[in-house]
Amino acid sequence: MVSVQELLKEYIDEGRIKLDPSVNHHTITVHDPCNYVRKSQMAFGDHMGDLNRWITMQCVDPSLYREMCDDPMNNFCCGAGGGAWAMPYDEERLAYGKIKADQIKATGAEIVMAPCHNCRDQIMKGLPKVHDMGNYKETLYLWELVANTLVIEPWSEEEIEKAHAARDAQFERDGIEMEEEEE
Numbered sequence: 001m002v003s004v005q006e007l008l009k010e011y012i013d014e015g016r017i018k019l020d021p022s023v024n025h026h027t028i029t030v031h032d033p034c035n036y037v038r039k040s041q042m043a044f045g046d047h048m049g050d051l052n053r054w055i056t057m058q059c060v061d062p063s064l065y066r067e068m069c070d071d072p073m074n075n076f077c078c079g080a081g082g083g084a085w086a087m088p089y090d091e092e093r094l095a096y097g098k099i100k101a102d103q104i105k106a107t108g109a110e111i112v113m114a115p116c117h118n119c120r121d122q123i124m125k126g127l128p129k130v131h132d133m134g135n136y137k138e139t140l141y142l143w144e145l146v147a148n149t150l151v152i153e154p155w156s157e158e159e160i161e162k163a164h165a166a167r168d169a170q171f172e173r174d175g176i177e178m179e180e181e182e183e
Contacts, residue, residue: 002174005051005115008146012058016166018151021060026137028145029066029109030056031100031123032075033116047072048115055142056113059149066107076100078114080122094130097122101131110135115142 002010011017032049049072057065069075079097087093100123104112114120124139140148155163171178 003048004143005048005055008055008142009051010170012055014166016163017146018153019058019146019149020151021058021149023149024060024064024111024145026110027064027066027108027135028056028060028111028113029068029104029107031068031078031104031112031114031119031139032072033114033119034077034081036115049073049075052113052115052142056145059145066109068103068107068109076103078119078122078127080118080126081116085118085121085126090126093122094126097127098131101127101133104136105132105134108135110137111145112136112139113142113145114139117141 008017012019030049030053032047032052036048036052053072076099077096078100079093079095084093084096104123104127112123114123120139120141127133128136168178170176
């Protein structure tokens with residue numbers, strides 16, 4: 001199994017996707033979700049915190065990046081995990097989230113990259129309603145940030161053939177069975 005972070009890194013490293021960081025003009029910070037970082041470390045022996053940062057840094061000018069904590073494993077929970085976002089415990093969830101709101105405010109960042117849907121909703125829809133988050137404007141998923149930064153250019157026939165070969169190799173590596181294309 002390959003994570004979206006690993007797949008994006010592979011695509012960036014191989015030049016399968018090209019990014020233009022100059023299109024992003026806002027300061028940005030990275031939130032480290034409990035499931036994607038601390039639980040992944042425990043379950044799989046690796047966390048995605050550094051990889052989330054690496055991909056984010058491919059999408060922005062380094063001068064716009066604001067670190068939220070000294071180590072992804074030490075970042076605070078946003079308060080929405082464990083089903084709290086979907087449960088009727090708004091008061092508790094938002095009170096717990098104050099720590100995250102204060103962390104975001106301290107960075108001065110306008111954009112928070114949060115790869116988890118519960119974290120994204122809490123940071124974007126919950127916390128700003130009750131907490132001062134400073135310059136905060138928006139929360140983006142990792143793949144949204146990458147998509148916003150993509151360079152889209154027409155491909156030559158040679159590039160298309162190369163991309164199809166890379167796709168086929170990737171599908172074979174990952175055990176994905178492809179249906180035959182009709183011509």
